[in-house]
Amino acid sequence: MVLSQNQTIILFLAIYLSTKLTVSASFANGEDYEELCHEREKEALLSFKQDLIDPSNRLLSWVAKEDCCKWAGIVCNNVTGHVTELRLSNAGNHDDRTPLKGKLNPSLLSLKHLSYLDLSNNDFAGIQIPSFIGSLVGLRYLNFTETGFSGMIPHQLGNLSSLRHLGLRSLDGFIYARNLRWISGLYSLEHLDMSGVNLGEVSDWFLTFNKLSSLSELRLSFCGLDYIQRPSSVNFTSLSVLDLSFNRFEYSLLNWIFNLTSLFHLDLNRNSFIGPFPNISWSSTSLRSLDVSNNYLNSTIPDSLYGSSLENLNLGKIPSAVGNLCSLEAIFMAGVVSEVHFANLTNLNRFFASGNALILRVDQDWIPPFRLVFLELGSWKLGPLFPMWLHSQIDLISIDLSNTGISDAIPGWFWNLSSQFMKMNLSHNQLFGEIPRLLNVSRESRIYLGFNNLTGLLPRISSTITVMDLSNNFFSGELSGLLCHPIYGVQSSLNVLLLGANLL
Numbered sequence: 001m002v003l004s005q006n007q008t009i010i011l012f013l014a015i016y017l018s019t020k021l022t023v024s025a026s027f028a029n030g031e032d033y034e035e036l037c038h039e040r041e042k043e044a045l046l047s048f049k050q051d052l053i054d055p056s057n058r059l060l061s062w063v064a065k066e067d068c069c070k071w072a073g074i075v076c077n078n079v080t081g082h083v084t085e086l087r088l089s090n091a092g093n094h095d096d097r098t099p100l101k102g103k104l105n106p107s108l109l110s111l112k113h114l115s116y117l118d119l120s121n122n123d124f125a126g127i128q129i130p131s132f133i134g135s136l137v138g139l140r141y142l143n144f145t146e147t148g149f150s151g152m153i154p155h156q157l158g159n160l161s162s163l164r165h166l167g168l169r170s171l172d173g174f175i176y177a178r179n180l181r182w183i184s185g186l187y188s189l190e191h192l193d194m195s196g197v198n199l200g201e202v203s204d205w206f207l208t209f210n211k212l213s214s215l216s217e218l219r220l221s222f223c224g225l226d227y228i229q230r231p232s233s234v235n236f237t238s239l240s241v242l243d244l245s246f247n248r249f250e251y252s253l254l255n256w257i258f259n260l261t262s263l264f265h266l267d268l269n270r271n272s273f274i275g276p277f278p279n280i281s282w283s284s285t286s287l288r289s290l291d292v293s294n295n296y297l298n299s300t301i302p303d304s305l306y307g308s309s310l311e312n313l314n315l316g317k318i319p320s321a322v323g324n325l326c327s328l329e330a331i332f333m334a335g336v337v338s339e340v341h342f343a344n345l346t347n348l349n350r351f352f353a354s355g356n357a358l359i360l361r362v363d364q365d366w367i368p369p370f371r372l373v374f375l376e377l378g379s380w381k382l383g384p385l386f387p388m389w390l391h392s393q394i395d396l397i398s399i400d401l402s403n404t405g406i407s408d409a410i411p412g413w414f415w416n417l418s419s420q421f422m423k424m425n426l427s428h429n430q431l432f433g434e435i436p437r438l439l440n441v442s443r444e445s446r447i448y449l450g451f452n453n454l455t456g457l458l459p460r461i462s463s464t465i466t467v468m469d470l471s472n473n474f475f476s477g478e479l480s481g482l483l484c485h486p487i488y489g490v491q492s493s494l495n496v497l498l499l500g501a502n503l504l
């Protein structure tokens with residue numbers, strides 16, 4: 001059917017008028033404004049407001065004589081006039097805004113067209129999430145992040161089958177669930193954040209989430225989880241973000257995690273995973289960020305993992321089996337990292353791997369494919385020569401090469417790079433020679449050069465330096481240059497200065 005323009009307008013008006021409850025027929029001019037809001041929904045919102053405590057008057061505009069579609073935080077469908085969104089988040093920094101308190105009035109149930117409810121970062125301290133929320137079946141977005149609720153999550157939430165986003169992140173851990181069977185009703189769910197929710201008593205949590213085949217982001221940090229049932233198949237293959245950090249998982253790394261071929265971000269930080277990292281072929285090419293730090297893994301990651309496009313790699317500390325020469329040797333055998341491993345890591349910009357007994361063996365003229373911003377290789381074996389490849393790392397703002405067996409002079413270009421460092425830790429090496437007479441760092445910075453063989457006079461330093469550790473070297477001469485003549489800036493921000501064990 002092809003309509004003329006006039007017919008279209010008439011059709012539109014007919015739909016428009018038939019869906020309105022209150023119609024004032026004047027469309028003539030703006031003064032005679034026709035209210036979009038439905039009376040019944042306005043009343044519901046006023047009742048909702050009545051049960052809230054609003055110390056900073058965020059809901060000042062919520063008054064009966066105004067069109068509720070123009071109230072703060074309300075979004076209406078601009079054709080039907082139904083309230084579709086309630087945006088009352090208190091996230092962000094506002095000096096003039098305080099969290100809403102009080103309780104949630106079930107009058108919200110009159111908002112039949114509500115699809116978006118955001119109450120994040122308000123403060124409903126001590127009350128439970130009301131079960132009537134489960135009857136707002138049109139909801140596609142529900143955010144109760146850090147709202148202070150406590151007690152058990154009502155299973156009625158499982159009726160929200162249109163829900164795409166559910167935020168229940170809790171700071172204080174007062175929300176809990178005894179089982180999660182209700183979650184299988186949320187089959188449209190794409191983003192779920194239950195971090196901080198106590199799930200310690202839920203044994204079948206994994207199998208439940210595994211049924212949610214649309215899930216792309218699952219955050220379960222700080223949930224007290226300690227057990228994962230072995231799945232017969234991994235169903236949520238669309239998962240791209242998985243955060244299981246700060247739980248209590250104890251056994252060796254779970255091979256099924258590597259069947260999640262769409263993973264982009266995997267965070268297993270701060271658990272008790274033990275044993276070697278599974279040496280399996282990493283079929284996924286999507287992983288950009290991996291954090292397995294603060295576990296008890298005793299091998300490095302498999303070579304195949306270096307083939308993916310990691311941007312952020314956090315291996316944390318891999319403790320060595322001290323006193324067992326065979327396994328120590330084995331670790332070293334597995335622990336030689338060379339140019340080849342980095343060949344495809346063109347996007348790597350954060351590399352945290354301090355504490356590992358790994359060896360980096362690269363040519364002095366190697367030019368890495370990446371440009372790092374953070375580099376932590378403390379306790380790796382890098383020396384005896386100063387790593388020349390750092391020359392190309394012109395974006396570095398933080399570097400830790402402490403205790404890496406470097407026995408060399410610090411090249412001049414390195415001091416040029418250092419002008420943008422926030423942290424430099426070159427301590428516990430055998431660095432020798434003099435350092436520049438001026439250390440000019442453009443931002444607040446901490447510098448650790450202790451336990452080396454550095455000689456010459458103390459440098460003058462810029463007032464931006466907050467920590468300066470030159471202890472346990474062979475510096476000589478006077479203190480006055482360092483202390484009395486800061487480079488630019490009136491007030492020095494130095495608050496730690498270590499000069500012990502020198503020849504001053």
Ligand SMILES: *[C@@H]1O[C@H](CO)[C@@H](O)[C@H](O)[C@H]1NC(C)=O
Nearest residue numbers: 012016075076077078079080
């Ligand atoms: C309704 O609002 C949307 C988004 O603000 C806008 O794109 C659209 O043109 C509006 N429709 C009418 C009929 O005003």
Ligand SMILES: *[C@@H]1O[C@H](CO)[C@@H](O)[C@H](O)[C@H]1NC(C)=O
Nearest residue numbers: 134155156157158159182185
């Ligand atoms: C879903 O709603 C129905 C009524 O509409 C109710 O009987 C049922 O208990 C609810 N289910 C859950 C899981 O809350």
Ligand SMILES: *[C@@H]1O[C@H](CO)[C@@H](O)[C@H](O)[C@H]1NC(C)=O
Nearest residue numbers: 091120143145165166167191
């Ligand atoms: C919920 O709101 C918080 C704070 O506004 C936000 O950071 C978070 O991403 C939201 N959660 C979801 C699931 O959209």
Ligand SMILES: *[C@@H]1O[C@H](CO)[C@@H](O)[C@H](O)[C@H]1NC(C)=O
Nearest residue numbers: 207210211213231232233235
């Ligand atoms: C995976 O999904 C299929 C189809 O949706 C379902 O039949 C099967 O039970 C699911 N498997 C698991 C382990 O949840």
Ligand SMILES: *[C@@H]1O[C@H](CO)[C@@H](O)[C@H](O)[C@H]1NC(C)=O
Nearest residue numbers: 231232233234255256258259
């Ligand atoms: C993981 O993938 C491998 C091969 O791709 C398959 O043999 C194995 O059954 C899968 N495991 C799970 C738990 O899906």
Ligand SMILES: *[C@@H]1O[C@H](CO)[C@@H](O)[C@H](O)[C@H]1NC(C)=O
Nearest residue numbers: 274275276298321327330331
């Ligand atoms: C790593 O830990 C596992 C489990 O504790 C052990 O069986 C294995 O021998 C260890 N490997 C090395 C190289 O220490």
Ligand SMILES: *[C@@H]1O[C@H](CO)[C@@H](O)[C@H](O)[C@H]1NC(C)=O
Nearest residue numbers: 279280281299302303333334
């Ligand atoms: C890992 O497996 C590959 C073959 O899949 C093998 O070549 C390699 O030596 C293994 N690495 C270790 C440390 O066992």
Ligand SMILES: *[C@@H]1O[C@H](CO)[C@@H](O)[C@H](O)[C@H]1NC(C)=O
Nearest residue numbers: 304306307308340341343344
């Ligand atoms: C790097 O990528 C090339 C081409 O995609 C591939 O042949 C090579 O095996 C990759 N290297 C590593 C260490 O994964």
Ligand SMILES: *[C@@H]1O[C@H](CO)[C@@H](O)[C@H](O)[C@H]1NC(C)=O
Nearest residue numbers: 378379402403425427428448
């Ligand atoms: C600097 O390195 C030393 C030796 O590895 C370490 O003990 C110290 O904690 C590091 N300091 C900082 C601030 O990283």
Ligand SMILES: *[C@@H]1O[C@H](CO)[C@@H](O)[C@H](O)[C@H]1NC(C)=O
Nearest residue numbers: 411412413414415416417419
């Ligand atoms: C350090 O930077 C200055 C000015 O940017 C430049 O003149 C000098 O050649 C650089 N020194 C080295 C060793 O790269």
Ligand SMILES: *[C@@H]1O[C@H](CO)[C@@H](O)[C@H](O)[C@H]1NC(C)=O
Nearest residue numbers: 419438440441442462487488
């Ligand atoms: C120190 O560096 C700043 C810029 O980072 C520059 O403006 C200033 O002139 C430098 N001071 C000295 C004494 O080199």
Ligand SMILES: *[C@@H]1O[C@H](CO)[C@@H](O)[C@H](O)[C@H]1NC(C)=O
Nearest residue numbers: 406407408430431432452453
């Ligand atoms: C550094 O000084 C120690 C003595 O403190 C000495 O044994 C060592 O040989 C020196 N190393 C270098 C490279 O100068």
